Amino acid sequence: MNRAKGTEAESEKETAIEAAMGEILNEVQAWKEQHPQARFSEMEEQVLKVRKRFGEEMMRELLEGRAEAHPVPGPQCPECRKEMHYKGEKKRRVVSSIGETRVNRGNYYCSKCRRSVFPPG
Numbered sequence: 069m070n071r072a073k074g075t076e077a078e079s080e081k082e083t084a085i086e087a088a089m090g091e092i093l094n095e096v097q098a099w100k101e102q103h104p105q106a107r108f109s110e111m112e113e114q115v116l117k118v119r120k121r122f123g124e125e126m127m128r129e130l131l132e133g134r135a136e137a138h139p140v141p142g143p144q145c146p147e148c149r150k151e152m153h154y155k156g157e158k159k160r161r162v163v164s165s166i167g168e169t170r171v172n173r174g175n176y177y178c179s180k181c182r183r184s185v186f187p188p189g
């Protein structure tokens with residue numbers, strides 16, 4: 069990680085992902101203290117759970133960081149070709165091979181055609 073090159077927005081994002089990772093690590097630590105006699109299979113189960121969450125956090129980080137999530141100017145309305153207006157962010161569920169991730173995506177709306185899109189889809 070190169071902190072010196074990042075903008076302020078980027079370093080805020082880095083902090084958010086670091087906080088999520090830190091939380092996961094703390095839970096692992098707490099679990100270890102609560103289960104000093106854990107069997108191998110129990111540890112294995114715990115690691116698989118953590119691995120899933122870790123993957124989901126990473127996926128969210130990558131998805132939310134994409135520039136296409138908030139294009140400026142807004143995308144063209146598929147009906148009337150006019151520029152669509154930004155209507156704020158909405159939580160969307162993204163399913164991938166990693167698992168299920170909830171991410172904030174920009175929502176664009178055409179008041180004439182009453183259509184909304186989440187670019188790039």
Ligand SMILES: [Zn+2]
Nearest residue numbers: 145148178181
């Ligand atoms: Zn339209």
